[in-house]
Amino acid sequence: MAEAPPLKRKREEEEDADGDGGGAAAPFPLAELRLRRVLRESARDKAVFLHGEVTGPSGEGTDALVILEKTPFQEEKLLDLLKKHTKLELQMHNDIYRTYHLYPPPELSEIKTTVVYPATEKHLQKYLRQEAHLIRETWEDYKNITLPFVQSQSFSIQWVYNILEKKAEADQIIHENPDPCDGFVLVPDFKWNQNQLDDLYLIALVHRRDVKSLRDLTAEHLPLLRNILQEGKEAIMKRFGVPGSQLRIYLHYHPSYYHLHVHFTALGYDAPGISVERAHLLTDVIDNLVLDSMYYQKRALTFALQADKMLFKRFQEAGRV
Ligand code: M7G
Missing domain, CATH: 3.30.200.40 (Scavenger mRNA decapping enzyme, N-terminal domain)
Structure with missing residues (x-):
């Protein structure tokens, strides 16, 4: 078992209601939560995902997503x-x-508790256990089906901007390269409670705001990606004593949030989202872009989609599944 990280700082309890991440937040009214349904439970991960409703003074309910997880x-x-x-x-x-x-x-x-409140239907859908299918997305599929959908439907990335602008989690920053083009911020992922290194999980969020995902990457982004790889490994070694050879460093395709970010997890930890149909090692991404600047605008990419997701329906309508 790994030792505790040398430094553990306490996070703000929650983001504030206006979403800009500043100021003190009122505690989440857990005792007033009405359980609507169990979205999913995982005996292996010892976690349960709940759809709850908080009833306000006027009587109407607001949806909340609550994740309970044994640490x-x-x-x-x-x-x-x-x-x-x-x-x-x-x-x-x-x-x-x-x-x-x-x-x-x-x-x-302790039970690690993550709350998304108010939660959108999309947050609830994300955790609902559903049947999944593999999609093989060509570049044409991306342009014609995925991109228009992502532009109209994706999750808000306000939380990312809050971190980049130091409006939230500023005391959590492990490393920053402030260059607006090739720079990034490295913070602990909120999946990690930072109490032990076994499930170490950090994310690097790029400063530039024009790169949505793997699909946008070309050789132009190599300096940025190399900075993330090199400086991210060095910063984690310095702060947590975990060498780069024991880190799994990867991007998700598709991500949930379309602002380029890179995941750093402990190699010994089976983090959610490390399956072959979702995780792309950063070293492989760099090599592919060195071989061909347009690599990610040429090849088909495979990913799993749940059957009742709107994007799945769009692929179905286009006769692609
Ligand atoms: P992703 O590949 O877009 O989607 O990764 P996933 O959530 O399906 O893996 C986004 C990553 O950002 C995930 O690892 C999340 O746990 C993490 N994350 C999401 N939010 C809303 C926050 C946040 O507010 N703060 C931090 N530090 N991490 C977050």
């Missing part, structure tokens, strides 16, 4: 976990084999 063990807290007011209740005993229910004190049984 990995922290080595330095194990002694406390075994000794400190922990209740051990026998479940079964057979010969030399016993299983127990262990009830730790509340401070040692």
Whole structure:
């Protein structure tokens, strides 16, 4: 088990209501949440995704997405976990084999809780368990089907601008290259609670705002991508002591947010979204662009789409699935 990062800083509890990320936020009214449905649960990830509704003073409800997730063990807290007011209740005993229910004190049984509030239908859809199909998107498909759809429908990227403009998570920045063209900001991903390195997860957000995804990349972006690779690895080594050879550094295609960003995760961590149909290693992306500047405007890219996603319907209407 890896040691805790040398520095853990507490995040702002939430973004403020106007979305610019500044100022103190009112706490999320968890006790007033009405559970509408369980969108998905994962025994493997020990996580559950909930659609809830918060009823305001006027009586009408606002949708909220709540993700509850059990966190990995922290080595330095194990002694406390075994000794400190922990209740051990026998479940079964057979010969030399016993299983127990262990009830730790509340401070040692944290559940990481992510809240999107107010949540849009798209946020809820993202976590709803549905049947998926592989799509093989040619450049023509991208131009004719995907791009118009993305331009009209994609998630707001205000949170990205808040980070780039230091309106949110400014105290979280691990590294910044301020160059407006070839620079980026490296911050912990909000999937990571920063308590242990086992599930280390950071993202590099580029300063320039004209690159949506892998599809926009050409050789012009090589200096930017090389900066992210090199400086990102160095900054993570310096801050967390994890060498570049133990990092998985990749882009998603499709991403959820169409502002170019690169994921840095611990190699030993099976982070969501590392499957072959979604993750593209940054080193491979750089090599492909060196070979052919128009590589990502020429080749077909494969990704999985859930059957009830609007984009899937567009591909169906165009006779592409
Ligand atoms: P993606 O490839 O666009 O989509 O990655 P995915 O969420 O389906 O993987 C965006 C990444 O940004 C994800 O790893 C998110 O966990 C992360 N992320 C999303 N939001 C809204 C925030 C945020 O407000 N702060 C931080 N630090 N990370 C975020």
